[in-house]
Amino acid sequence: MAAATVLATLPALAQRDFSKVEIKTTRLSDTVYMLEGAGGNIGVSAGEDTVFMVDDQYAPLTPKIIEAVAKFTPKPVQFVLNTHWHGDHTGGNESMGKAGAIVVAHENVRRRMSAEQFDSFWKSKTAASPKAALPVVTFTASMSFHVNGEEIRVVHVPRAHTDGDAIVHFPKSDVVHMGDVAWNGIYPFIDYSAGGSVTGTIAACDQVLGMVTDKTRIIPGHGPLATRADLQAYRDMLATVSGRVRQAIAAGKSDEEIGKMELSKEFDAKWGVRFLRGEQFTTMLATGMRQSGN
Ligand SMILES: [Zn+2]
Numbered sequence: 001m002a003a004a005t006v007l008a009t010l011p012a013l014a015q016r017d018f019s020k021v022e023i024k025t026t027r028l029s030d031t032v033y034m035l036e037g038a039g040g041n042i043g044v045s046a047g048e049d050t051v052f053m054v055d056d057q058y059a060p061l062t063p064k065i066i067e068a069v070a071k072f073t074p075k076p077v078q079f080v081l082n083t084h085w086h087g088d089h090t091g092g093n094e095s096m097g098k099a100g101a102i103v104v105a106h107e108n109v110r111r112r113m114s115a116e117q118f119d120s121f122w123k124s125k126t127a128a129s130p131k132a133a134l135p136v137v138t139f140t141a142s143m144s145f146h147v148n149g150e151e152i153r154v155v156h157v158p159r160a161h162t163d164g165d166a167i168v169h170f171p172k173s174d175v176v177h178m179g180d181v182a183w184n185g186i187y188p189f190i191d192y193s194a195g196g197s198v199t200g201t202i203a204a205c206d207q208v209l210g211m212v213t214d215k216t217r218i219i220p221g222h223g224p225l226a227t228r229a230d231l232q233a234y235r236d237m238l239a240t241v242s243g244r245v246r247q248a249i250a251a252g253k254s255d256e257e258i259g260k261m262e263l264s265k266e267f268d269a270k271w272g273v274r275f276l277r278g279e280q281f282t283t284m285l286a287t288g289m290r291q292s293g294n
Helices: 057-068 093-098 107-113 196-210 228-250 255-259 265-271 278-292
Strands: 024-027 034-035 044-048 051-054 078-081 102-106 118-119 125-126 137-139 140-147 149-155 168-169 175-177 215-217
Touching: 034 057, 044 057, 044 168, 051 057, 057 093, 057 175, 078 093, 102 168, 107 137, 168 196, 196 228, 215 228, 228 255, 228 265, 228 278, 255 278, 265 278
Parallel strands: 051 078, 078 102, 102 137, 175 215
Antiparallel strands: 024 034, 034 044, 044 051, 118 125, 140 149, 149 168, 168 175
């Protein structure tokens, strides 16, 4: 998701009173866990070598997150991998760094966090992050962490939710963390202002669908733990709705008109309740697709 100003208006996804947030831990394999609190879902690998974390939600939650991790390992968090730059996934970077973690991300995550960002969909600015919150290790295409009995593969997927997304594959544990490239049961925000696109999001979903089985556990950026079937349903919803939006653009409709055409009607009851409504989702796609061609 995007800026704090926006989150403040979205109680379902952003509880601003962090004192009431509880961290729920779900064990997915011998070494991999999913942590849910407020903000993007967290993945953790904890085992014989170290603790590797994917995303860190918001700074005020860092003590609770560290406490939740301490329930299944005595080791400190050594690495935090950011799936993308948004504050509900990177807000804990500075405090996790102070606690000793090394923050790792795609180079575009560091680039976007280093300067003020403006989002044209939300009409909101996000200030540059302090140096202490920036990733200190960056990569471009892919990288691996050889820890806890498996090669954890971090792969950049271009122009998906943003221009700096990473998906994280834990092959032995049979878990994939997709960051905000995948949302389970919630229409996604696609950050066109930060180089995202629905075309790239669909391509990234296809890439993951090609490497997982029905047994694989998929951690989405938002929403409950997902299966391959859930990811397939998400991908198909995106393809159907964006295809209709593309046709409407070709037919000369304005973004506002497209928003009123109910192009996502049969999906709204499932996907359009917790965050973006169908009209907002289709308007977002129309504006972004028209401007970017993707
Ligand atoms: Zn996001």
